[in-house]
Amino acid sequence: MFQPLPLAIGLRYLRAKRRNRFISFISAASILGIIIGVIALITTIAVMSGFQREIRDRLLGSVAHVTVEGAGRGLEDWDSVLAVARADARVVGAAPYVRREGLLSGARTSAALVMGIVPGEERSVSELAARMREGRLEDLREGEFGIVLGDQLALMLGVRVGDRVNATLNEFTSTPMGAMPRSRRFTVVGIFSMGEHTADSSFAFVALGDAQRLLRLGGAVTGVRVKVADLWQAGEVARHLAVRLGPEARVSDWMRDNRNFFSALSMERTVMFILLSLVIAIAAFNLVSSLVMLVQDKQADIAILRTLGLTPRQVMAVFIVQGSVIGVVGTLAGVLGGVLLSLNLGAIVRFIEGLVGHELMPADVYYITGVPTAVYPADVASVAAVALSLSFLATLYPAWRASRTDPATALRYE
Structure with missing residues (x-):
């Protein structure tokens, strides 16, 4: 499916300036949605892991x-x-x-x-x-x-x-x-x-x-x-x-x-992971919309490629490449932003506390000062895998629609 020609055409479509600015806006929104979703998920999991580690260490300090x-x-x-x-x-x-x-x-x-x-x-x-x-x-x-x-x-x-x-x-x-x-x-x-x-x-x-x-x-x-x-x-x-x-x-x-206590923390972490994955799913739905409109906009191009000998599988590969690259770019940017935000979240919170002149997490209330974070490679890899999987799945239906285009019908009014 992924021969050099479909790959080259798919990358070409990404670099080309689109006639329909609305489609470009939807594509940019899709990438931004994936980036925000990945950052939110990595940061939230890192904070929950940090609190879990902090509670465990303090508990084991006395037990x-x-x-x-x-x-x-x-x-x-x-x-x-x-x-x-x-x-x-x-x-x-x-x-x-x-x-x-x-x-x-x-x-x-x-x-x-x-x-x-x-x-x-x-x-x-x-x-x-x-x-x-x-x-x-x-x-x-x-x-x-x-x-x-x-x-x-x-x-x-x-x-x-x-x-x-x-x-x-x-x-x-x-x-x-x-x-x-x-x-x-x-x-x-x-x-x-x-x-x-x-x-x-x-x-x-x-x-x-x-x-x-x-x-x-x-x-x-x-x-x-x-x-x-x-x-x-x-x-x-x-x-x-x-x-x-x-x-x-x-x-x-x-x-x-302490099995029940740590099982509850683990369950809370899992549920939060699933819920925040819906943010990435929403971005993936935006990607579906963007590709469907792009397919509609490229009907004449698809018909010409078909008449030049491109098979339906190759046409499908063109749009899978395009959607997958969008997902990869959004995921990589989100992973980089999420890791950087997680590693510097404590300093950011202290900076905000200095600006507002108020302690966001008083020690006499939470017994933990600051916002502890723990970034584990396995968690980052899981988030990236979810984002990439949803992005790839989002490309299948628009690509299939493109492969079903009839050249004669598409070129009738061209």
């Missing part, structure tokens, strides 16, 4: 990649679990923890998730030490009953560093007056901000020994948190640890624990 917990009340032999985990070359850190739900009372009362940790080992599995806004993580010393709060939790409790809070945990002790919850007064020694709402509004950290003493766990812990070098290998590491540790340990990974 372990892999978690090993005891099947019963606690994990007694947690030293051996640490040894098995650290023996894996993919593991970069492992640390024990104690976890209990409870109530914290300061000027006000709020529910919280109290975590007992070893400050020195916590650095290897989370970003808590780097996220401290006030105080230091090392200020959690065993026996001093200090506590580190998320900034939103401290705000809800109405406390600051140096204030005291009463922790009432979800653990009961039998007394002559009945079951009484275990409680203890702690001193706030630090405040952190992970940039993730759940962690900042509900997490509180105490020294591991203080948590064990308060809950009367002896030497047991709730579990061990493990960090891997490649977070996408967390599932494989979890399966490996489950085999090595046996049925007495329950092993989970971050992908399994």
